[in-house]
Amino acid sequence: MSDLIGSNGWAGSPSDICMWREMGISWGRDSVGPGQRNSPRDAIDVSKTGPGFDVDLPSCIRRNNENGIRSLLLLGYTPVWNASVAGDSKSAPRDVKYWTNYVEAVVRKYSAAPYNVKHFQVWNEAAGRLSGGLPQATFWHGAGYSKDPRMSTVYDNAMQDYVDRIHLPAAAVIRAHKCFVVYGGWPDQGRVDSYVEWLEYRSASQQTRMIDNVDYLDTHYLSCNELDGLYARYVQPRKVRGIWQTEIGDRYMLDPHFLPRYLFSFAVWALTREWNDPDKYVSMIYHWDGYDSFRLTRRGPPRTFNLPGRSLIVLSSTVRGALSPFNGQITSSEDRNAAALYSDDSLIAMLSSAQEETTVQIRETGKLATGTLTASAIDALSGARSPAQVERRREGEIHVSYQASGPLGSGANKRLSYLVLRRKA
Template sequence: MFRIRKSVGRRRALGTIAALLGAAIPLARGKTSASAGTVPQAGSSGSTGGRRITDLIGSNGWAGASNDVEMWRQMGITWGRDSVGPGQPDSPTEPMRVDKTGSQFDNDLPSALLLNNRNGIKSLLLLGYTPPWNATVPGDSNSAPVDVRAWTRYVEAVVRKYSAPPFNLRYFQIWNEAAGKLSGGLPQATFWHGPNFNKDEKHAKPYDRAMQDYVERVHLPAARIIRKYNAYIVYGGWPDQGGVSNFCKWLEYRSPASNERMLDWVDYLDTHYLGVADLDPLYQQYVKNGPARGIWQTEIGDAYMKNPHYLAEYFFDFAVWALDRNWNEPNKYVSMIYHWDGYEPFRLTHRGPPRRTYNASGRSLVVLHQTVSGSLASLTNPLQFGPGASGSGLRSGNDIVLQVNGSAGWRAVTVAGLKRPSGREVKIDFIDAVTGTVSAPDAITTTWSNDGLQLRFKVPDKVNGAENDPPTHLAYIAVRSLA
């Protein structure tokens, strides 16, 4: 109870995270896939308030030792997310405890939050779940509370304590992946159970009051408390199997008891494990003109990180997408990796022994952070790729950075309309997006003309996406010191 349960085995088998190869892409302006209803570009770094790639990057869990904090800093991770409890796990008469965190509530929460504050890491606390003694499905902590007052006592204790000094938290998440029948086929969601639930999916039936019970017994009571303390409400992570259209139905659901929509009590929409393009309908409908403040994904990655390109491509695409969607405050768009720590080779780090080290996914974040280190702005110059390559681009400080994906051999891209700066040397690097290795100068050639900047680059025979189908290489082309 009251914990972020591991979803081992629940995440889908990996689909192919395809490298974008094939014919020339005419004047693609920096997106690996176009999405409907694209809004005008942000235009300049000033219009986005000096946003940085690190604004987007979070992780589940907390950094512990000082060495861990330094590794988070190197990877550009600026957000953490974890549980708070244990609440009243055994009886309504026991003392309310909200001083522990972690899957087993065996770590001290106040010290973790203060460490985050000292190191510039922002914290998201997840509020959940129901004590078994108060569960509508007997003994099931993933079901609605019988006595809503017990739930609100817990929420009140958490928000009152941690929104105040010295913690000063402003972001609280209500529950995790509450949903009804999923578009992916499950009759009930993993973390929201009601009548007719059965661990054997073949014998489970849909939870007919899933929306109404969640809105009236969990979300609205918690949301009112969060707003009372001038804090922000983060929706409880809509599962990827649920479908975006189904998510919209939940957001729009109006409680018969209070005549309120859940959407009116959500500040940040939150989904799990979706691609960047999948977020656009939510932006167009609920963020572009309100009422929501932004879009988060509080879980991404997991086994998808077996592909060493996944995180670098995701966050670069996320930045390009956000720059074109009024990224006017730093916390508007955030995605949190599940998980930064572990023994599986695809996690960000391997915890040791003898010491913690980066895995390929973690190294790719370090390279991204180092390469895209400046204040971000949209790249208004169209990109035209030759056969066998694709990619996107943005401005980082005085640099233009292109993320390119290609098959082995010589590939080409034109940055249309880019003028060579007079009286200034331009340095161009071709950087391995997984290892950070900078290729020899003869691996890239440069031609300036009236059409713009033409680049030819040599993708090595040994590509860094060797297990992809087809195998491709992910790299950055950094055009330095243009201003």
């Protein structure tokens, strides 16, 4: 399960590393810079990270490597002195060579020992007109942009400028160093059909499509079902290596059930879509620390877990074995969207329930087809365990009843539980 889970930001201390391990986080993502911040005469500085480029990046990556955490470096943005929109770092560079030089400096340094980073993300959320009416994307500005969104006009060349001036030059550098190109996260407001249009745009100047210069697709804040079209179009025919979401969660985590339900569903989704490489599918939580109650942890000192962080601990401790798909059927008296998978030889189902007493019918002819079974219910937020009654009624049919307990989710008065079945020793 931990192969799927990443976070934005870095673990900054040994105690942070311990918290990441408890939550099962195995990837980090953050920026690298500041590049040539003040003028083209500056030396290219790629030693810093964080929103203000005030954290030492080499030590972060070394710490990650020493603790089995993978690193994704975000390449961006434009120094204001080179911006095509005056003073705007989220616009295309006037002179592309300075962008290319920055990318080369980053990839050359961090792809080599002792860092050995292999995944680099190009920009972030570049798009054109967004659903909801915004004429320009938050992180990609061009002609007609105004800080007042009501005054902005549509950026007509958004796609062409991004492909020609940002993505293709960066992808050429990344691949020249035998590293992988991660698309710069497509925003959920951009619509998947528009994403496909951008991916398949053919550059007139370079005679290549963007999709032919991408190794991992990346989207933000989509549901698993919304990834199906991208999987069928690009992953299944092996045009790309996989699909990532480098931002999930955020205010969605006001619902304490969101994170465990999303990640469990993501694992179930991946298991039926050729999950044959640990890097193929990754989701990164935004953000792992802060002062909002919906972040994974509350910034200290001392740093403490918030409810979403505790739910990750429960998930990681419950679903901790080698995963394989469950091809049977689950019918719950409460949850029409019940999902299940195998973790080693245990069957684990995720179920929501409005009533404390919950009954489940399972059609299972796989790993648990024979033998005496034991069952327990684990609350997905608190980790509290309660016994479950299990019996075989006919060949391949299992009946389970359990008492749901724990905090209710927001918006619906339901509890979320993991139902764990295994053979009795």
